[in-house]
Amino acid sequence: MSRQEPTERSGDDERNQSRDRPCIRVSSLEKSFGDEGVLKGIDLTVETGELLAVMGPNGVGKSVLFSCLAGSDHPSAGTVEVLGADPTTRSDTTGFLLQDALCVDRLTGRENLRFYEQLHPNFTDDWREYVEALDIADDLDKRVENYSGGMKRKLELAIALSIDVPLYLLDEPTAALDLTMIQAVHGLIREKQAEGKTVVVSSHRPMDVEIADRIAFVADGRVVATGPPDELFEAVPTVVETRLSNAEALAEIARGGEVFQGNGGVRGFLSADSVEAVDLEGTADAEFEIVSPGYTDLFNYYTRLSPTNGR
């Protein structure tokens, strides 16, 4: 892969220095807009070279968190450190992909790439590889205002990934992308990780989360659970499914009295003292059936029910 000469802060020296310390350290981070508290005490550590997926309900503050990590927004309270420094004081550590924020619509794809090439000292020739991998090489002379949503996302990804920095913050990188392109993006993210880069993505897609080393769930303005996907799955209580007409009976034995939409029925998480009360035979006419948790169950549990979420 072609690359510009490393700059003082983004080259091997930086990587060697950063190997022993976390890439990101966030402590008691709060962010409010007027009276509205969005982030209410985020604690999060991301190791150098790690791929972390951030998941959480719509509007919980994932993009706000990313903006604070990128240094484009100031915390209301708490501390954010990226490579040991306040990210608002440095612009050479982080590549940041926000929703619809990178491209100028009236310029062509190529002009946008040139713009970032001139703007960013760490911009590399890797964009040539990325536009091929993301299948937009033939569209670069069209104005971005005539791109589809997916094409625009791919151009933004090509720009963000072409900047040679230790940390990439990718806010919903696969939004609007087709399944083939999602795999292509995963390949590029893995390539970054193999180069020793740290990558943090936010996503609502299980596919994106499956490739992560760890997931961090955000709910009610805090990180309520973090861990490798298999460990988080292991900690999920027994999931029980029943038909819709049984929803009330399930609510009586489910954790928090809550039931969630399932595959054609409703699901709940069995509270420890309810195990005895349920017909767990799993036969065709059983009232309740134990099912293996999927990513939707994982999401529902950690963002709505887990003990760390205060419920």
Ligand SMILES: Nc1ncnc2c1ncn2[C@@H]1O[C@H](COP(=O)(O)OP(=O)(O)OP(=O)(O)O)[C@@H](O)[C@H]1O
């Ligand atoms: N500049 C701002 N001024 C006022 N409120 C803001 C600002 N930026 C974000 N917010 C509010 O912060 C909250 C969190 O928004 P954010 O975009 O971070 O959510 P999200 O978790 O990324 O959601 P989604 O999954 O839907 O993308 C929302 O209520 C939003 O309206």
